[in-house]
Amino acid sequence: MSRTSQHPSSFRDPAGFIFKQGDVVYRQINHEGREDFDFFLESGLYGALTKKGLVVPHKEVKNTSRFDNDDRRYKIIQPEQIPFISYPYEWSFAQLKDAALLTMRIQRLAFKHGMILKDASAYNIQFIGKKPVLIDTLSFKKYVPGEPWEGYRQFCEHFLAPLAVAHYTSYDILKILQSDIEGIPLGVACSLLPKRARFGKGLLTHLFLHSASQKRYENIASDKTVKDVPKRKVSQFALEGLMASLERAVHTLRPPRQKTEWGNYYDFTNYSNEAFKKKQKLVRDMLKKVSPVPKVVWDMGANNGEFSVLAAQMGAYTLAFDIDPVAVGRNYHHRDQKTDDLMLPLVQDCTNPSASVGWMGHERDSLFERGPADVVMALAIIHHLAIGRNLPLPRVAEFLAAVGNHVIIEFVPKEDSKVQILLASRRDIFAEYSAEHFEAAMEQYFKLVEKKPIQHSKRTLYLYKKKRIVPGNG
Amino acid sequence: MHSFFNHVGYLDPGTGSIIIQAVVGVAAGIAVFGRKMVGTVSHKARSLFRKDSRKEDIE
Secondary structure, eight states, X not given: OOOOEEOTTOOSOTTEEEEEETTEEEEEEEGGGHHHHHHHHHXXXXXXXXXXXXXXXXXXXXXXXXXXOOTTEEEEEEEOOOSSOOOGGXXXXXXXXXXXXXXXXXXXXXXXXXXXXXXXXXXXXXXXXXXXXXXXXXXXXXXXXXXXXXXXXXXXXXIIHHHHHHHHSOGGGGGHHHHOTTOOOHHHHHHHSOGGGGGSTTHIIIIIIHHHHHHHHHTHHHHSOGGGSOOOOBOHHHHHHHHHHHHHHHHHOOOOOOOOSSTTGGGSOSOOHHHXXXXXXXXXXXXXXXXXXXXXXXXXXXXXXXXXHHHHHTTOEEEEEESOHHHHHHHHXXXXXXXXTTEEEEEOOTTSOOOOBSGGGOSBOOTGGGOOEEEEEEOSOHHIIIIISOOOHHHHXXXXXHHEEEEXXXXXXXXXXXXXXXXXXXXXOOTTOSHHHHHHHHTTTEEEEXXXXXXTSSOEEEEEEEOSOOTTOO | OGGGOSSOOSSOXXXXXHHHHHHHHHHHHHXXXXXXXXXXXXXXXXXXXXXXXXXXXXX
C-alpha cells in the first residue's frame, strides 16, 4: 500500500479533503459531509452539472483497502484528473471573469435543486484547456430557507473586487492575487477604485456598501455581547436577487483599455511570411522528433499561441505562458474546437515565475513544482532574457533544465533587428551573447539533438534533450 | 452568527456581509423581478401586435 498524502491546500472544509496516491488525485468525503454529498447526488444536481460540463465528474472508489485507515471517512471518489492546476493570479482578465460567471451559473442551478454553494473560492475553478470547471464536489450544501449565502464575501473578494479594480485601473492589479490568496479585501478594493466606480453596475452595493457594512460590524464582538449581534434572515427572493445582481455586475466588467508591450506582437515581427512558415514547419518537425511522444509542452513566451497550437495539434497538453495579459487574453479568446481542450493560456513571467505560497508556503504550488514539461519551447525570447533582463546565458540554460526534459529554443543573434532595438538605448555589455556561448551554456545541461537555421532569417532553431536530472527537480 | 442556523458551512460569512445581503437582496430581487416583468409584458405586447398586423393582412 503506497502512502496517501493529504494535499497541503485541502484542510479548511471538515466535509472532506483531496489527497494523492501516486500520481492520482482522490477526494475523501468525511462523515461530516455525508448528508450534503448524498443530497448533491440524489437531488439530480450532480447529474445536471456534469451533463453541462460545469463540474468535474467523478467515480466512487469501491475498494478502499489500498488507502490508509481513516475514521472520518465516508467515501472516496476519484475525480477526473485535471491536467495542470492553475491559479487565479495566472489567469487573464477573461479567464477570471469566466470563472466568476461559471460560479454564479452553478449557484443558480444549485438553487433549482434545493442546494447552495457554501463557498465561492476562485481556487475551486480549474481550466481544462480553455474550459473552466468546478472541481470541488463538496462545495454544495442543502439550502435552508432564511439562511444567508456564506460564500458572498468570498465571491466578492475572489472575483468581483479583482475584476472591478482591474477594469478601472490596470491588468497589473491581478498580480495582487499572488500575495493575497484570499482575494482583494473589500476595503482595499474600495480604496483602489475611482469614485466613478460607484456608478458601475452593482459595485456600489457589492463592494462599497458591503465594505462599509463589514467595517460597521467588524468590532462587534468587542463592543457588544453575542446576543446583540443582529440576527438577520435572508429570504430566498432576496438571495436570488442578490445573485442575479452579482452576475450582472460581473458580466458588465470589461478588461481595462490598456496597451501592453506584447499585446500586438505578431503585427510587428521582423519575419517575412516565408520565414514564419519555415519556422512553423521546423518547430513541428522538432516536436515530432521528441521521443517518447510529448504529453505536456510548455511554451514560454507563447504570446497569442501561434506556435503553442502546433504542440496542441499533436495531442500534447500545452501550457501557453506569456508575461503579457493582453496576449494571454487573446489566446484564450481564440477558439478552435480541435485544440481548445488541449491548450491553456496563462500569465507567467519566467524571470519571476509563480512561487509556492499560502499556509506553510505549500498551499499553492510553484511553477517548478508543477513541472517539468516533456518539452519546453522558448521561441524568440532568449534575447529578451539575456539582453532585456541581463540574465547570463548559463542561468537561462539552468532555468530551462529545471522546467523541461527537452527544449526547442530559437537563438536570435545580435545582428537581428529585434536585438538591435534592445541595444539601441543602452551600452552593449553583452560580449558573451553569441551562438557559441549560447551553445556552450546549453551543453552544460543538454545534449544537442538538432540544429537548423530558420531560412529567410538570421535565427537558428535548436532541439535539446536534457542530459541529467537537475538537483531538486525530481 | 452561526448559532441561529442549523446548517452551517465552514466559512465565516461575516456579520457585515449577512446584513448587506438581507438589505440589498430584496432591492436587487425587486429590480431583477421588475426587469423580468417588463421584459415579459413588452414581449407579449409585441407578439400581440404582430398577430394583429397579420390578421389585418389576412382581412
